[in-house]
Amino acid sequence: MGVYISDVQMAVFFFPIVALLITFPFLLWNYHRQGAISSWSILMSYSLVFYLICAYFLIILPLPSQSEVAQLTTIKYNLHPFMFVREFINYSPFRLSNVHTWIPAIKDATLIQPLFNVFLTVPFGVYLRIYFKRSFKQAILFSFLLSLFFELTQLSGLYGIYPRPYRLFDVDDLMLNTLGGTIGFLISGTFKNIIPNGATMQHTMQIKSQKVSIFRHSTAAVIDWILIIITDLILGLVLGGIGIDLSRIYSLIWILDTVIVILIPEMLFKKTLGMRLVHVKLTHKNDDPHVSFGNILLRNIVGYSWFYLWALAEFSTNGLGISHKVQSVLIVGLLVYLVLFFSILIVDVLIDLFRSEHDLLFERISKTRLKSTLRN
Structure with missing residues (x-):
């Protein structure tokens, strides 16, 4: 019995790692299909994963030497x-x-x-x-x-x-x-x-699918950032292939990536690929579907200000060759802003977890919000 208990203990150790790896695909699958996730589905899915890990370890452990x-x-x-x-x-x-x-x-x-x-x-x-x-x-x-x-x-x-x-x-x-x-x-x-x-579950899911939770919001953002990384790799290969020196302007390419992946789709379609996959779109804070370009631009400037400031600071220090003193001031200022920005964001997210109707700070400033496109 001691061997079996040891194998289960090993499964307990590995479960958080595996659970973390499957969380994003799990969220994406459920938000894409239903627009929401039930507590029952979460319980059953993660307990199933834990069971399969335990069963697998029980049939392979302990591992002998070759x-x-x-x-x-x-x-x-x-x-x-x-x-x-x-x-x-x-x-x-x-x-x-x-x-x-x-x-x-x-x-x-x-x-x-x-x-x-x-x-x-x-x-x-x-x-x-x-x-x-x-x-x-x-x-x-x-x-x-x-x-x-x-x-x-x-x-x-x-x-x-x-x-x-x-x-x-x-x-x-x-x-x-x-x-x-x-x-x-x-x-x-x-x-x-x-x-x-x-x-009962279906009715509950239909109600939940009409609300855009922070997890649904985050799932869309993760998809967009994965696409940003892919876009950056492609742009790097293309621009490098035609002889452009990327060492000085690489941080500016990151800004271009966000414009291509996020800003332009939001301007044209009111939704990015990530938003499309989890069935949400941009609207005015009053749920008016005709959100203006100005609102969308302000949403991106405020929401990604930490990223744009980092990219510009990186370009200023490496691309413009400014003095070390100015570099130090820029770095300190950027760090202060990052701490402030993410502190506010964390508080904002915590509030969102406990309040079903809560817009994040950059959404309130830009008078925009995400709305579910699923229909009951």
Whole structure:
């Protein structure tokens, strides 16, 4: 049991890292499809990720050294079904007529190992039914495929990292894992009373989709900044390819990137690519769709002022060759502004988390806001 607990502890350590990596795709997927995220979906998605990490670590850990694996002479696979039954009969201390053998038999590997393989996939069957809404036949199929993935991982020596398998590919494991997923599917029917009603969830999601939360706002911004980086790489290659020296004007190219990716699309279409993907657009603070160019320009100047000032300071110090004294003043002034700007932004975001109707400071100054384009 100590080995299993150690594997789960390792999963607990890695879970925040994996959760962080999947957060943005998770937000983007849900905002693009529904314009909102339910608490139920968050709970189920992240608990599923944690479960899969635990299950994966349980079938690969502990990792031996490559030299230890190279010296192994054990069999690599078992293709004889129900070998676990024969091992229990032949090697278990259990004797039906002797009560004193029952507890040792429960603790023996001949029983613990098969039970472990059953319980390993019981949660997976539960997820398949209550979260993914799969049928009984699909639950059996997907449980088998998950088990097959685990067994092939072991058979491949962890995808070729090891010279040979260090764990047995066992047809019994395939059977027991599939059984576990099936059991999970069957018992999940008892959880119906605690599962949110579909119609209620849909109604709640429709209401939430009409409000632009800070997370929806941020998801659009992340997409736009990814596009800015891509645009910068392309412009750098193009301008460098025609012989332009980028060393002095590189910071100005960053400003040009934001104009191309953010300002121009907002001027022409009232939405950037990021906004389009999460179904929001720019409007006047009074929800007037005819927001003026001046409002949009002011929104960008104020909202990205920290970035524009940094780029201009960078250009002034490197591109214009000004004195070190002036450079120092510019750097100190920029740092003070950055601290002030992001302090206000953090407070603004915290307020937004607890107030459903709250415009950020640069939105209030520019008299603009983001509005959902989804229709119920």
